[in-house]
Amino acid sequence: MFVARSIAADHKDLIHDVSYDFHGRRMATCSSDQSVKVWDKSESGEWHCTASWKTHSGSVWRVTWAHPEFGQVLASCSFDRTAAVWEEIVGESNDKQRGQSHWIKRTTLVDSRTSVTDVKFAPKHMGLMLTTCSADGVVRVYEAPDVMNLSQWSLQHEISCKLSCSCISWNPSSSRAHPPMIAVGSDDSNVMYGGKVQIYEYNDNTRKYAKAETLMTVTDAVHDIAFSPNLGRSFHVLAIATKDVRIFKLVPLRKESSSTGPTKFEVQIVAQFDNHNSQVWRVSWNITSTLLASSGDDGCVRLWKANYMDNWKCTGILKGDGSPVNGSSGQPGAMNTMVGSAVQTSQNEALPSVGRPELATDCLTALPSLGLTDTAALTPPPPSLPGPD
DSSP, X not given: OOOOEEEEOOOSSOEEEEEEOTTSSEEEEEETTSEEEEEXXXXXXXXXXXXXXXXXXXXXXXXXXXXXXXXXXXXXXXXXXXXXXXXXXEBOTTSTTBTOEEEEEEEEEOOOSSOEEEEEEOOGGGOSEEEEEEXXXXXXXXXXXXXXXXXXXXXXXXXXXXXXXXXXXXXXXXXXXXXXXXXXXXXXXXXXXXXXXXXXXXXXXTTXXXXXXXXXXXXXXXXEEEEOOOTTOSSEEEEEESSSEEEEEEEEOOOOTTOOSOOOEEEEEEEEEOTTXXXXXXXXXXXXXXXXXEEETTSEEEEEEEOXXXXXXXXXEEETTOOOOTTOOSOHHHHHHHHHHXXXXXXXXXXXXXXXXXXXXXXXXXXXXXXXXXXXXXXXXXXXXXXXX
């Protein structure tokens, strides 16, 4: 099957997020202890903490890597109402830290009046751009006009979503047929307000983002959202973590030549699974978009795969302590072979965090056979801070 082992992360409070860099050789974790830690994988496969520093004055919800063509750059977001951009630099020859790397803060983004709940870099073909979302219901898009000067970021767009925002995902498609697109999830607990997922598309004519679609069937709080890698498809696939796992297909409808509005989509729900029997906290795709991983309050990571008929099913269940799980579908050997070929190629996505609010943890659970690492606990953010008077 697979081997699980613990990594002593030494975080002093709950670990909320874990993120791989593009090559999967580096990992960043963040925690309610207000710190971020960076981990490097040795030749022997061991993970070693190479940097740890206090990043914010509140719980750090998310951490994410920029594409390596922009250098070794991280972004983090926090309950303290800010997001921050960090860059790793190597000490100069006349520096006391000669040859040693250290992380410095390049900028702090302070536009939000409430907790910043997610931060994501845009696909690299768009340049160095960063998106944040906040509990105040606003998505903000920033751009670094000079990639050699990461202390300068300009606020390009503010998108009002009307509902408290919990997560965002960029559509990674680089096709000219697909304008830049952002999916936004809301953790608003009022099920009377449908449409907890909204899709925004960039319009070249107005140079603004406009709402293209609302997934009205998603009425429960959304904890995570992820567009799958596109790989030349004409349609988009979106995974959603709510009280269950859902996979949507967004098929663009043919636009009239005179139409200048956002793209209209035919929305199809292709899969819905309640196997976790609990809240689902993270969803994550492999690089070829053939495998989806999800995690929930049942303490398990579940792997989902579609056959040639586009019928999705569970192909594996992973438990952090390595113990077998009753009801795991598929033969162990077949699952291991499939996972090794499909998941290990993941670029910058960690296996989703397993959310257990009642478990305080300061360790990570490593799944070496997958080439992925998973946090053992994830808790939902508390209510947002009130804005300044």
